[in-house]
Amino acid sequence: MGETADQLFVTLQHWLVGYAPASLRSILSALLSVIAILVVFALLFAITTVLERKGLGRIQNRYGPNRVGPFGFLQPIADGIKSLTKEDIVPRAADKVVHFLAPVVLVIAAFSLYAVLPIGRNMVLANLDAGVLFFFAISSVMELTIFMAGWSSRNKYSLLGAMRAIAQMISYEVPLILAAVTVIMATGSLSTVTIVERQAGYTGILPHWFVFTPWGFAGFVLFMIAATAESNRSPFDLPEGESEIIAGYYTEYSGFKFALFFLGEYLGMFAISGLGITLFLGGWAAPLSFLTWIPSYLWFFAKLLVMISAFIWVRGTLPRLRMDQLMNFAWRFMLPMALLNLVTAGVWRFLPQGLLRWFVCALLVVVPYVLLGRGLAQGWRLEKRVYRFAE
Amino acid sequence: MLFLIFAMLTVAGAVAAMSLRNLVHSVLALTVAFAGLAAVYLQLGAQFVGLAQILVYIGAVAILIVFAVLLTRDSEASPLAIVGSWKGSGVVALAIFGILAWAVDHSAASRQSVLPQPEATMQQIGNALMLRFALPLEIIGLLLTVALIGAVTIAMREKKEMR
Amino acid sequence: MTPLTSCLLLSALLFTIGLAGALMRRNAILVLIGIELMLNAANLNFIAFWRYGPNPEALTGMMFVIFSIGVAAAEAAVGLALIISLYRHIKTANIDEVNSMRG
Incomplete structure (x- = not known):
């Protein structure tokens, strides 16, 4: 029973492909997977926009959208119709071709990120030998599309936003990749499927996820902070800080192109959360050994929803950073922590199993954290805030 | 067949990168050439190198060049985009291509039988x-x-x- | 035409385009782009010989390209830093006007 439900979509795909002539089978099966990914994640995007607006509304002591459909859950349809029927304005000075290409390339790149994410058991589009590398290579293409958008608009706010975005993404890409490298060191593989398989199995009822080791925990936290910065989410949303530079690199976009940017940004966030789940949270594996009867893809999406809620929560809670704080944090805290975490993972690998390695590795994580945090907080003068101009 | 498409993409990107007037357009065309080359590498079975090509050349080098272009913007106004001695340079480049093509065509290596895809x-x-x-x-x-x-x-x- | 020949011809073409651009264009950044293209042409040669040449198990050609990509990244960083610093001094990135040793 559990087995059938788990492999439901895989069997369905095999069954559908079975009707095609033999020469077309591989193409058809890839096509089916691509369509499934497009539909599922576009739907998730629609749901997330409502959840985010409602969640932020609750945090800010208001209702959020509640007019369209039951509890406002049909709001994305209304938004979609609105953005489709709006006039598509291209500034006269803009570079028309690049201005058009930027959102298109962004969305294509964002969707192709999902090719290497194992959504469930046997459910991955391309089990590449270098899957993690593929993910980072494609996400570096997304940086270029942001530059294209900002530059082609011929607007100083767009250009400023794009420059901020690229500077931020390059700075945080380093700790992001270094945090992922610890997992690659531990598993000895760049393939996402193998990484998930190495985290299978349970001790008692607890799983062998990498997040439950000192280096894995530190790596996960570093990874998620860097992922927030990579996807330009609050508190790292300087590139689109509406109170300073309107909407950053997509100031000059309207109508459907704006919707595409919105889609690309959220897809990037889902994909990088999905990679975090794959690397540290055991991918599609169940969190407790007696829950394995629930289908694997449900676990993946449950974990993804938890991550999304965390993103929304963080967005509703933390204020935006300043540019110098952002850069200081990346280079003076994240980078040394990520490098030390590599050492910790190595020490963990070569110490014998037992309490000793837990103690040593926990020490290797906590001591630098305290020291670096102190170093970062050295210039701070925490005092009661005085509003000089708001009398 | 696939190789031909990627090769044409690469060459078109390279030609555009070297001939367009606007520097940013040049860099964007350059990324097309890099991407085409990465596709050629992937098709030749060098997965790691192809992906590293995308990561380093498109993700780092192209963005570095773009930053440099924006930090040194005066070139859009310059009337002459090419150096005075362009005729001589063109002859040198063409001659070098002729020699290379001749060498490729006449070398013994090009007549080897195709080996199976190496691991x-x-x-x-x-x-x-x-x-x-x-x-x-x-x-x-x-x-x-x-x-x-x-x-x-x-x-x-x-x-x-x-x- | 064997696959190796077509790869080598593509590489030769790419090298020529890069060379022509590096020799003909005025802007220092475009010269750098031309040099990058030439480097890439060389990389393609290494990969083609790794794939179609004898003894591919040794991975020598591939390793050479991996190191070459690393060197190219360093080269681009230093080259662009030089161009920016040059631009600060004489307010141009035009190589025809960079003809004095006085700085």
Whole structure:
């Protein structure tokens, strides 16, 4: 029973492909997977926009959208119709071709990120030998599309936003990749499927996820902070800080192109959360050994929803950073922590199993954290805030 | 067939990169050429190199060049985009292409039979990097550190001149 | 035409385009782009010989390209830093006007 439900979509795909002539089978099966990914994640995007607006509304002591459909859950349809029927304005000075290409390339790149994410058991589009590398290579293409958008608009706010975005993404890409490298060191593989398989199995009822080791925990936290910065989410949303530079690199976009940017940004966030789940949270594996009867893809999406809620929560809670704080944090805290975490993972690998390695590795994580945090907080003068101009 | 498409993409990108007037357009065309080359690498079975090509060339080098273009913007106004001695340069380039093409066509290597696709798993590449090529890897690490420090020192504004 | 020949011809073409651009264009950044293209042409040669040449198990050609990509990244960083610093001094990135040794 559990087995059938788990492999439901895989069997369905095999069954559908079975009707095609033999020469077309591989193409058809890839096509089916691509369509499934497009539909599922576009739907998730629609749901997330409502959840985010409602969640932020609750945090800010208001209702959020509640007019369209039951509890406002049909709001994305209304938004979609609105953005489709709006006039598509291209500034006269803009570079028309690049201005058009930027959102298109962004969305294509964002969707192709999902090719290497194992959504469930046997459910991955391309089990590449270098899957993690593929993910980072494609996400570096997304940086270029942001530059294209900002530059082609011929607007100083767009250009400023794009420059901020690229500077931020390059700075945080380093700790992001270094945090992922610890997992690659531990598993000895760049393939996402193998990484998930190495985290299978349970001790008692607890799983062998990498997040439950000192280096894995530190790596996960570093990874998620860097992922927030990579996807330009609050508190790292300087590139689109509406109170300073309107909407950053997509100031000059309207109508459907704006919707595409919105889609690309959220897809990037889902994909990088999905990679975090794959690397540290055991991918599609169940969190407790007696829950394995629930289908694997449900676990993946449950974990993804938890991550999304965390993103929304963080967005509703933390204020935006300043540019110098952002850069200081990346280079003076994240980078040394990520490098030390590599050492910790190595020490963990070569110490014998037992309490000793837990103690040593926990020490290797906590001591630098305290020291670096102190170093970062050295210039701070925490005092009661005085509003000089708001009398 | 697939190779031909990628090759045409690469050449078109390269030609556009070297002939367009607008510098940013040049860089964007250059990324097309890099992407085409990465596709050629993937098609030749060099997965790691193809992906590293995208990561380093499109994700780092192209963005670096774009930053440099925006920091040194005067070129859009310049009326002459090419140097005075362009005819001589063109002849030199064409002559070199002729020699290369002739050499490729007449070499013995081009008449070899095609071998089956060689294996190059990540495991093998990692082993090779860590065992046989460990010293070059360390030297590359050192070189990159030196280049990082050097680039920062060169590009940093000199404080005394500012005042 | 064998696959190796077509790869080598593509590489030769790419090299020529890069060379022509590096020799003909005025802007220093475009010269750098031309040099990058030439480097890439060389990389393609290494990969083609790794794939179609004898003894591919040794991975020598592939390793050379991996190191070459690393060197190219360093080269681009230093080259662009030089161009920016040059631009600060003489307010141009035009190589025809960079003809004095006085700085």
